[in-house]
Amino acid sequence: MARGSQTEAAVLGVLSVQSVTGYAVREAIRDVLGHFWSESFGQIYPTLAQLEHDGLVERSHGERAGSSVYAITVAGRDRLVELLRQPDHPAPPRSGLMLRLFFGNALGVDACRGLIRHARVTAEEQLETFQAIRDELASDAATREHHPYWLLTISAGEHTARAVLDWADESLESLTALEPNEPGTRAT
Amino acid sequence: MARGSQTEAAVLGVLSVQSVTGYAVREAIRDVLGHFWSESFGQIYPTLAQLEHDGLVERSHGERAGSSVYAITVAGRDRLVELLRQPDHPAPPRSGLMLRLFFGNALGVDACRGLIRHARVTAEEQLETFQAIRDELASDAATREHHPYWLLTISAGEHTARAVLDWADESLESLTALEPNEPGTRAT
DNA sequence: TCATTCATGTAAGTGGTTACATGATTCA
DNA sequence: TGAATCATGTAACCACTTACATGAATGA
Numbered sequence: 001m002a003r004g005s006q007t008e009a010a011v012l013g014v015l016s017v018q019s020v021t022g023y024a025v026r027e028a029i030r031d032v033l034g035h036f037w038s039e040s041f042g043q044i045y046p047t048l049a050q051l052e053h054d055g056l057v058e059r060s061h062g063e064r065a066g067s068s069v070y071a072i073t074v075a076g077r078d079r080l081v082e083l084l085r086q087p088d089h090p091a092p093p094r095s096g097l098m099l100r101l102f103f104g105n106a107l108g109v110d111a112c113r114g115l116i117r118h119a120r121v122t123a124e125e126q127l128e129t130f131q132a133i134r135d136e137l138a139s140d141a142a143t144r145e146h147h148p149y150w151l152l153t154i155s156a157g158e159h160t161a162r163a164v165l166d167w168a169d170e171s172l173e174s175l176t177a178l179e180p181n182e183p184g185t186r187a188t
Numbered sequence: 189m190a191r192g193s194q195t196e197a198a199v200l201g202v203l204s205v206q207s208v209t210g211y212a213v214r215e216a217i218r219d220v221l222g223h224f225w226s227e228s229f230g231q232i233y234p235t236l237a238q239l240e241h242d243g244l245v246e247r248s249h250g251e252r253a254g255s256s257v258y259a260i261t262v263a264g265r266d267r268l269v270e271l272l273r274q275p276d277h278p279a280p281p282r283s284g285l286m287l288r289l290f291f292g293n294a295l296g297v298d299a300c301r302g303l304i305r306h307a308r309v310t311a312e313e314q315l316e317t318f319q320a321i322r323d324e325l326a327s328d329a330a331t332r333e334h335h336p337y338w339l340l341t342i343s344a345g346e347h348t349a350r351a352v353l354d355w356a357d358e359s360l361e362s363l364t365a366l367e368p369n370e371p372g373t374r375a376t
Numbered sequence: 377t378c379a380t381t382c383a384t385g386t387a388a389g390t391g392g393t394t395a396c397a398t399g400a401t402t403c404a
Numbered sequence: 405t406g407a408a409t410c411a412t413g414t415a416a417c418c419a420c421t422t423a424c425a426t427g428a429a430t431g432a
Binding site: 209210211212215229230233234237250252253254255256280 | 384385387392393
């Protein structure tokens, strides 16, 4: 899947579940796909315009003045499947946390501990969020045919978060064994 | 940390371990930081030129004709610590796998199974790679002060890979319970 | 001698973010 | 009435990738 088509797929995907405004597409991507996907305004509106031009979505008047509701067409559904079938070209990894830890000898062991603790807290918060999403899903019958798939992504998030928890505990343990060698410590 | 400075940090970091050519910086980033970081040629050479201009690295003649070896300066070490201390602004998540699974109802359950199996295989291969790196590290005494930190990143990779394994097994199980509803299946 | 690796750089293109500009509607 | 939210769009900018261009050294 060419990089640009990923946005197309995400937007078509949202519209395949429900017809909404461009603004709501962005909200859905942020709130529902948020733990594994993101799109900015600057991408969504031009993409919607392109999709309309290609006959993959249709635009109708929204309830508010000037607002548009987009609905996916039959051709749009075909296109969505076509896009989803294309191979994934994952972006090269770039973890700022790992970069800092890798050069932890320069950064100093205390700063490393802080980074790991922070990652742990974030993972804990994520687990709570995932539980909340599970609860919400359980009471949403309208989209029940999607739930088995949506749960897959939630479960992936949970597994990853728990892995971070385990890793953080192990890592904090292993760093306590280290003498407080702090090459990077200076008064600021 | 501003986005551009991350490249600066990665390059300075590599040079803080050993003085090498630009080509070798790229190799180190690809082979050693590869599981959590990446830089392309187009980034490394301009960054090295900038770092030299700022007095953070020094250039000397390499063994080969026309080749340059870069060495980090004292100011460069200070700058590295400064960069590593800056807060991390993680790139927004973009998992093509999760996007496809989330819209699995459109893609079809068989294609989803294929994606998950593929992710599982990749995770298995990664675990083997990590073991190989562990073995290599154990026999490299020259960089021993870095090892506690380098092991942190390897361990993180292993935890993540094992999480994928568990998630994949669970997910494949959960999908077998699903009737073979295949909206996305068409002859191509 | 010929392919591969080592080595350095530039230029064009892309995918994406951020900020800007505008205005209606809702609700406190 | 005024702040927050809903809503649509554009323009500038940025980091990064890919492809290109070049050539020396190594080793089969």
